[in-house]
Amino acid sequence: MLRGVTVVAVTGLLAVIPAEAKLRINGSTTVNPVVSEAAAILRAEAGLEILVDTVGGSSGGIAALADGRAEMAMSSRPVSEADRKRFPGVDFRSVRIGTDALALVVSRDVWAAGVRCLDRPQVRGLYEGTIRNWRDLGGPDRRVVFFNKEPGRGTWEVFAAWLYGTSTAAPLVSLPGVGSNAEARSKVASTRGAITQLSAAWADGERTFALAICNGDDELAPTAEEVLAGRYSLARPLYVITNGAPEGDSRRLIDFVLGERGQALVERHGYLPLAKRSIMGGAQP
Numbered sequence: 528m529l530r531g532v533t534v535v536a537v538t539g540l541l542a543v544i545p546a547e548a549k550l551r552i553n554g555s556t557t558v559n560p561v562v563s564e565a566a567a568i569l570r571a572e573a574g575l576e577i578l579v580d581t582v583g584g585s586s587g588g589i590a591a592l593a594d595g596r597a598e599m600a601m602s603s604r605p606v607s608e609a610d611r612k613r614f615p616g617v618d619f620r621s622v623r624i625g626t627d628a629l630a631l632v633v634s635r636d637v638w639a640a641g642v643r644c645l646d647r648p649q650v651r652g653l654y655e656g657t658i659r660n661w662r663d664l665g666g667p668d669r670r671v672v673f674f675n676k677e678p679g680r681g682t683w684e685v686f687a688a689w690l691y692g693t694s695t696a697a698p699l700v701s702l703p704g705v706g707s708n709a710e711a712r713s714k715v716a717s718t719r720g721a722i723t724q725l726s727a728a729w730a731d732g733e734r735t736f737a738l739a740i741c742n743g744d745d746e747l748a749p750t751a752e753e754v755l756a757g758r759y760s761l762a763r764p765l766y767v768i769t770n771g772a773p774e775g776d777s778r779r780l781i782d783f784v785l786g787e788r789g790q791a792l793v794e795r796h797g798y799l800p801l802a803k804r805s806i807m808g809g810a811q812p
Contacts, residue, residue, distance in 0.1 A: 549576045550776040554588020554601030555681050556581045556707040557627055557726045558765050560796045562601055565784050575776050581707060585681030586610075592770055593617045599777050600768040603627060603681030603726075620773065621766045624784050625793040625800055628749035629685055629761040630727040630737035632712070636719050638736040642666040646741035651690060653722060654700060661720055669720035674711055675702035676724050682708075685763045686724040728797025751799055765798060 552562060559581050566577040581601075583590065588600035593614035606619045631645055642664055645653075652658035653673055662668045676683035678694075687694035705711040708729045715721040716734035727749035730737040739746040740760065753759035773781050783789045790800040 550578070550599065550780065551591075551597040552577065552579045552588075552599040552601060552767075552780075553582060553591040553597040554768075555585045555603040555765070556709065557603040557681065557729075558601035558624070558767065561624065561765075561784065561789070561792050561798070562767065562780070564792050564796075565780060565789055568788070569780060569783060573779070575779065577776070577780070584677070584679060584706065585684070586679035589619075589768065590614075592619075592768060598769065599773075599780070600766075602766045602768055603763060604684045605764070605766070606768060607684075618771045619768055620771060621768045622773070622781055622785070623764045623766055623801065625765045625790070625798040626754060627763050627765050627798050628727040628737075628751075628754050628759055629682060629689075629763055630725060630730065630749040632715055632723055632725040632727070632730045632735050632737050634715050634719055634721040635734050635736065636669065637661055637666050637722070640665075640667040642738065644739040644741040644746045647690060649741075654690065654702075655698060656700065656702075667720070672718050672721045673702050674705045674714045674718075674721060674723040675700065676711065677704050677706050680706070681763075682724050682726070685761070689761055726797070754799060765793075 552566070559579065563579045566575070566579050569575040570577060585602040585604050588597065588602060589606065589610055591597035592600040606621055611619065631650060633642060640661065642661060645664070649658065649664060653671055658664065659671055660668065661671060676686065684694045687697035691697045705714055705723060708725060711723045711725050712729050712731070712735050715723050727737040737749050739748040747753050747759050749759055749761065754762045767781060767784070769777050784792070785801070790802065793800045
């Protein structure tokens with residue numbers, strides 16, 4: 528440790544931060560781009576001392592908040608009953624900042640061969656390993672490589688609940704694991720025959736492509752229009768979470784993200800801001 532500063536690992540890099548940093552934020556790599564940019568603006572304009580980290584994803588952020596290692600968690604899933612039982616003394620207060628469309632994202636060769644839509648049974652077959660070659664789904668004659676988001680990541684929790692009704696019903700699988708969204712996208716982009724669970728906003732349309740969900744004769748793409756209409760079933764809320772009512776710098780950051788400039792950041796990073804989500808019945812806490 529240097530005098531007056533602390534050296535920490537932040538999203539895989541070494542960063543030097545003031546030792547007196549006041550607001551520590553940890554959690555979801557999906558929520559991170561919005562919160563990190565908001566934090567940078569507040570550092571520059573208001574002098575707030577903020578550290579944003581993504582170790583452990585949503586569940587890691589919730590645990591860090593509960594253990595007092597962070598003042599705010601970022602999460603791409605709601606706080607669960609299991610979280611509340613694990614941390615009975617914590618007064619979780621979730622603030623919704625936007626909506627994300629989760630998707631199954633594939634490599635360029637799979638997309639170019641014509642795989643554009645999957646239904647639940649097909650996804651289950653890919654996940655459980657009963658479908659091992661893309662030719663069985665009209666794709667290339669290539670082995671399926673399923674990069675599985677680590678259990679405990681918000682993305683995996685939402686995916687498993689969509690596929691099996693509840694994440695606890697998901698079977699144990701032996702698949703190569705990935706952590707952050709950046710890692711998942713990189714693995715799919717560089718691997719032929721690859722697929723992973725990933726926020727649609729992270730698919731670049733050049734080397735990684737978000738598939739639609741097949742529902743009968745309909746192909747429901749992970750677009751704002753389908754999410755707003757309530758047809759795309761893998762949509763999920765994005766949260767920041769505090770222990771008790773937010774106050775001080777936590778309150779200032781939340782107010783900024785919920786304000787016009789912060790909601791513009793939500794949209795710029797590929798998510799639905801609350802004003803659009805309210806078309807479906809109001810932004811939920």
